Amino acid sequence: MTGKLVKFRTEMDRLQQTGVTNTAAVAALEQLIGERRRNLRDLEAEVAEIDKRSVNMAQIVSEIEEEVATLNLNEEAKRVFASFNEICGVEGCGLFAFSTESYAKNLLYLRDQIKDLERISVHNALRKESFLQQQQQVRLHISDLENQRDTSANSSVAQATRSALDSLTSQVLDLEMRKRDIERAELLGKRLAEAIEQRDKAIDRVQALTRDAEMTPGVVKLRVAIKDALLKWLDILQTSNVSDDIRFKDDFIPTFGSESLAQLKGSTKVRVVLAYHAAVIQALAELNGEVPLQFLILDTPKQHEIHDIDLGRYINELKRFGHDYGFQIVFSATEYRHDGDSSDIEWTAMFSGERHEMFLGSPAANHNV
Structure with missing residues (x-):
């Protein structure tokens, strides 16, 4: 103009x-x-x-x-x-x-x-x-x-x-x-x-003074963001046997149709838990413009219950997300091995154990072995 x-x-x-x-x-x-x-x-x-x-x-x-x-x-x-x-x-x-x-x-x-x-x-x-x-x-x-x-x-x-x-x-x-x-x-x-x-902000302050602050605008926005992100991460993990009718109870505990998180079993539950963790972080990042943490540790999920291809796709997407928002992903696994790139670092266990290699142990004992 x-x-x-x-x-x-x-x-x-x-x-x-x-x-x-x-x-x-x-x-x-x-x-x-x-x-x-x-x-x-x-x-x-x-x-x-x-x-x-x-x-x-x-x-x-x-x-x-x-x-x-x-x-x-x-x-x-x-x-x-x-x-x-x-x-x-x-x-x-x-x-x-x-x-x-x-x-x-x-x-x-x-x-x-x-x-x-x-x-x-x-x-x-x-x-x-x-x-x-x-x-x-x-x-x-x-x-x-x-x-x-x-x-x-x-x-x-x-x-x-x-x-x-x-x-x-x-x-x-x-x-x-x-x-x-x-x-x-x-x-x-x-x-x-x-x-x-x-x-x-005014509604948030008023609702915070009442017993039920469940439906404040901030909570509603976060719920919507978590739901949208959760659907995305469930798709990444190829979770096809849960309902996409996601609702929340007690603020942020998800339910899937008529099923609660506790009712899910096996591979489905593991996939949903992994997807939910990633979705919460993504929602916070998108609403605030930044991630309120510098690293995320995923401690030995049940890799045997998830296909390696699905788990690999999940980790790769987390890596891209972490790169965009500047935080690090730490993934602990006993059976799954990720095919990383030059930006990844792999720490392997250096000490002998009864069943498998250990990260903690005696340097002297390990040397004698």
């Missing part, structure tokens, strides 16, 4: 100098025409992008409606099964209670998604209409400038110069107004961000 203003003001100064010819005035008008054509192309690109998004959203809505239809069919099939005395013959049978509750939640979620997409579609339609109106205005302006250019080519120098100056002045005033609007919007956005921050 500032660059355009400087360019147009320079052109105005040049036209106001003595010795200017019709050619200079026509060139100034050509410059304005070129600028307006670029504006028209930008507007056309915005309309094309909105049309593309509308097609995608229509497809998504269609897929969601198919999911709703499938849910309804499943619920109808459940009701048929429940009507059989051989399956659910006791009055008040709760065999399908969980299915009914799950159906209601999923149906509500899908319908909420459709409503959100419909709101976005309405907003996009209004934006498209605004862009189309702007296109029409720009086309009219281009036509007017082209008529001025053609007239200036056959007019006297004074008339051509005056016509070019009028067009440049109009363009400069328009840019000045747009620049002020942008600066005001940026200022209001900054004030809004400061006000939201002050509001969140």
Whole structure:
């Protein structure tokens, strides 16, 4: 915006100098025409992008409606099964209670998604209409400038110069107004961000004085960040047999659908624990812009319950994360050996033990052996 203003003001100064010819005035008008054509192309690109998004959203809505239809069919099939005395013959049978509750939640979620997409579609339609109106205005302006250019080519120098100056002045005033609007919007956005921050701090202070501080804005933000990061790390560890419906109890203890962390067993539990540790650190780093520690020690997880490929991918991702935020990963393992690079250091046990090599021992005894 500032660059355009400087360019147009320079052109105005040049036209106001003595010795200017019709050619200079026509060139100034050509410059304005070129600028307006670029504006028209930008507007056309915005309309094309909105049309593309509308097609995608229509497809998504269609897929969601198919999911709703499938849910309804499943619920109808459940009701048929429940009507059989051989399956659910006791009055008040709760065999399908969980299915009914799950159906209601999923149906509500899908319908909420459709409503959100419909709101976005309405907003996009209004934006498209605004862009189309702007296109029409720009086309009219281009036509007017082209008529001025053609007239200036056959007019006297004074008339051509005056016509070019009028067009440049109009363009400069328009840019000045747009620049002020942008600066005001940026200022209001900054004030809004400061006000939201002050509001969140005030809510945190008030909630901290009450018994239940569970739902303060700070806790909610951290929960959301942990959940998003946890889903990512579970995927890195190829944890496919836990629900992605992650909720929290007692502030930050995760539950996965109807399963608590204590109910998980074997490889699944090990993967979830590793993913949760990494997710908490990532969430703190993303919210605060830094990691509140300088190193992370993972002490002998049950490597035999995780495939080496999955564990290696987990460590490599931790390494990249540690490099970005400047903290070190220390990993203790008895069975797994990581294939590191030049930035890694491996410490191996140097002392003999009854079952395996040990890190602590007597140098003299080890020498005798």
